[in-house]
Amino acid sequence: MYDVVIKGGMVVDTKRCTCRIGNVGITADKITYTGNDEITGHREIDAAGKYVCPGFIDVHSHVDGDDYAGMLSACQGITTTVGGNCGLSPVDMPEWFESQDGGFFMNQLMFVGHSFSLREAVGLTDPYMPADDRQIEQMEMLAAKALENGACGISFGLDYSPGASLKEVRRLCQVCAKYQKVAAVHTRLFTDKDLNSLYEMINVAKSTGVRLLISHFVYQYGNGSMREALDIVERARLEGIDVWIDSGMYTDWSTYIGTESYSPDVIRDNGYVLGDFIVADGAFAGRRMNQEIYTYLRAHAPEVSVICFTGKKEEIYMALNQPYAMPSTDAGAYAKGEGHPQIAGTYPKFFTEMVRERRDLDMATAVYKASALPAKLFGLENKGCIAPDMDADIVIVDLDRLKDRAAFPHIGAPDATPEGIDTVIVSGGIVVDDGVFTHTKSGRCMKI
Numbered sequence: 290m291y292d293v294v295i296k297g298g299m300v301v302d303t304k305r306c307t308c309r310i311g312n313v314g315i316t317a318d319k320i321t322y323t324g325n326d327e328i329t330g331h332r333e334i335d336a337a338g339k340y341v342c343p344g345f346i347d348v349h350s351h352v353d354g355d356d357y358a359g360m361l362s363a364c365q366g367i368t369t370t371v372g373g374n375c376g377l378s379p380v381d382m383p384e385w386f387e388s389q390d391g392g393f394f395m396n397q398l399m400f401v402g403h404s405f406s407l408r409e410a411v412g413l414t415d416p417y418m419p420a421d422d423r424q425i426e427q428m429e430m431l432a433a434k435a436l437e438n439g440a441c442g443i444s445f446g447l448d449y450s451p452g453a454s455l456k457e458v459r460r461l462c463q464v465c466a467k468y469q470k471v472a473a474v475h476t477r478l479f480t481d482k483d484l485n486s487l488y489e490m491i492n493v494a495k496s497t498g499v500r501l502l503i504s505h506f507v508y509q510y511g512n513g514s515m516r517e518a519l520d521i522v523e524r525a526r527l528e529g530i531d532v533w534i535d536s537g538m539y540t541d542w543s544t545y546i547g548t549e550s551y552s553p554d555v556i557r558d559n560g561y562v563l564g565d566f567i568v569a570d571g572a573f574a575g576r577r578m579n580q581e582i583y584t585y586l587r588a589h590a591p592e593v594s595v596i597c598f599t600g601k602k603e604e605i606y607m608a609l610n611q612p613y614a615m616p617s618t619d620a621g622a623y624a625k626g627e628g629h630p631q632i633a634g635t636y637p638k639f640f641t642e643m644v645r646e647r648r649d650l651d652m653a654t655a656v657y658k659a660s661a662l663p664a665k666l667f668g669l670e671n672k673g674c675i676a677p678d679m680d681a682d683i684v685i686v687d688l689d690r691l692k693d694r695a696a697f698p699h700i701g702a703p704d705a706t707p708e709g710i711d712t713v714i715v716s717g718g719i720v721v722d723d724g725v726f727t728h729t730k731s732g733r734c735m736k737i
Contacts, residue, residue: 291330292316292717298336298685299652303343303661303674306653313341315681318717318731323676332719334712336685342656343673344368344682344715345636346663348535349473349504349617351377352397357704358622358632359394360726364706365618365636368682368715368732369396369672371663374504374619375475376404376446380431382438385734392730394720396682398667398737400444400473401435403428403461408450416549417452425457432464439736441667442470444504447477447486449548459493466499470737471667473502480559481512481599484521491525494532502666505619506534506608507600508542515604519611526613533666535617536608538638540600541697542619543569543629546583547591561597567699569594570627575698594621596629596697609639610649615662628703634695637707641691652688668737685712 291314299308300323314322314330322328346369352358353372362370372378378401379385385399401407408414410431411424420428432443443465447453465472472494476486487503487510494501503509503522510518525532544550556563566578571593573582578595586593608614618635621628636659643649650658664673671680691709696702706726713721718731 291321291328292332293714293719294328294330294333295336295341295683295685296333298339298341300341300675301343301653301656303653303657306657308340308653313675313683315714315717318681320675320679320681321677334685338687339711340652340656340686340688341675342366342684342686343660343675344684344713345659346669346672347371347618347620348502348615348663348666349374349619351375351619351621353622354389354393354397355622357625358620361633361704361706362618362620363394363713363715363720364710364726365633366684366686366710366713367395367618367636368684368713369398369669371398371400371441371667373400373402373440374444374473376402376406376444376449378402378406378444380406380410380435382435382440386439386736389734393732394730395715395732397732397734398441399734400442401432401440402444402446404446404450404453407431408453415452416450419452419454420457425460428457429460429464432461436464436468436470440470441737443472445472445474448475448550451477451549455489455493459497462493462497462499466497470500471502472499473504475504476509478509482514484514484517487518487521491521491530491532494525494530495528500666501530501532503532503534505542505617506536506614507540507605508537508619511540511600511604511608513601515607519608522613534608534611534614536605536614537617537619537631537635538605538642539631540602540605541596541598543594543596545591546586546593546595551587551595565598567596567598567697569596569629569698569703570623574627577699594623594628606643606647606649609643609658615658623704626702626704627698630695630697630703632695633704633706634693637691637693637710640686640688641693645688645691681714681717683712683714684710686710
């Protein structure tokens with residue numbers, strides 16, 4: 290008898306990108322049976338009329354162990370999250386992993402970040418100041434130590450440290466390549482029409498051989514530059530450069546008001562209008578920005594998150610239809626009722642819009658992009674597929690009922706959980722049961 294049995298669902302085969310009706314048996318934290326035999330379990334789940342999918346792997350997140358953010362991600366079907374993105378992470382990896390020993394709602398991977406964390410660790414607090422040779426050497430040593438201790442790669446948030454030199458970026462990418470891990474990059478945009486930022490990182494990948502993941506691609510290049518940006522990526526891939534992209538389901542991005550992304554110069558150079566910004570959290574949550582609020586937050590509350598409404602929606606689909614693209618949330622930690630709807634709505638939107646409504650992707654291909662493709666990128670050999678001996682990370686989705694309920698904070702609740710993601714299993718533990726979050730912390734920190 291199995292611990293958990295899933296009966297009669299459409300089991301998604303991410304190796305062949307097909308679906309078939311079958312049963313799945315789970316013992317402890319592993320899948321131990323797939324097929325059509327009649328099997329029994331201590332817990333049996335009727336999945337008739339629903340899709341049984343390998344758990345979704347979110348390659349760009351800022352959940353980083355936060356319980357409320359983790360709950361919202363799990364309710365989307367995310368069973369593994371990659372944190373420490375955009376250059377903001379722990380530097381002491383053993384300390385981080387030890388802090389998570391009690392388990393979590395999902396499995397977690399962690400980058401070591403350059404643009405905030407490594408730079409600050411070597412005394413660089415001015416985002417416009419390049420590292421000197423001694424500081425570069427110190428960052429190399431710290432990064433190597435983090436990678437040796439289980440970090441999944443190095444993340445860069447070059448938009449937040451515009452003065453970081455190409456030399457320091459290249460040297461750290463060489464370290465990342467040496468350990469055969471991923472470099473994830475929020476590129477150095479001077480305006481939202483800037484493609485030099487993309488060329489810069491493609492050239493770094495070419496010269497170092499690092500595996501490159503361009504972060505939240507639509508937020509970077511989704512305001513009229515998407516086709517040109519994708520052409521750059523595709524030419525690079527044809528040349529043998531190992532480059533991939535991730536993207537959410539929104540064009541409207543958010544970050545801390547105190548970062549360089551919201552400096553007066555950036556607002557001027559991009560032609561942004563303060564009235565197109567909505568405050569995502571804090572005392573002004575849901576308020577439309579004006580000069581008084583902007584000045585106050587920049588001076589007194591720099592860690593408040595603000596949403597910039599921009600971009601062209603069609604470019605979301607253009608990006609995520611590419612075979613080298615995978616969905617991601619860019620989710621972060623917010624108080625209840627606050628934030629950007631990506632924290633609760635990304636994966637429901639991905640499947641409802643791109644599969645059910647637009648039919649850009651069939652269900653099996655969409656699941657592959659959300660699970661097996663990121664597993665391949667990070668070398669997670671036991672994830673991304675429903676088969677014996679694979680990790681028991683499983684999501685049961687009722688595509689007909691699936692509904693994204695998250696809204697922008699001036700309209701509704703950004704943290705409204707979806708309908709139709711009925712069961713989420715992480716390492717054999719049921720984290721979402723018949724649509725109800727169970728608080729089960731069966732997820733693990735993964736050192737790779």
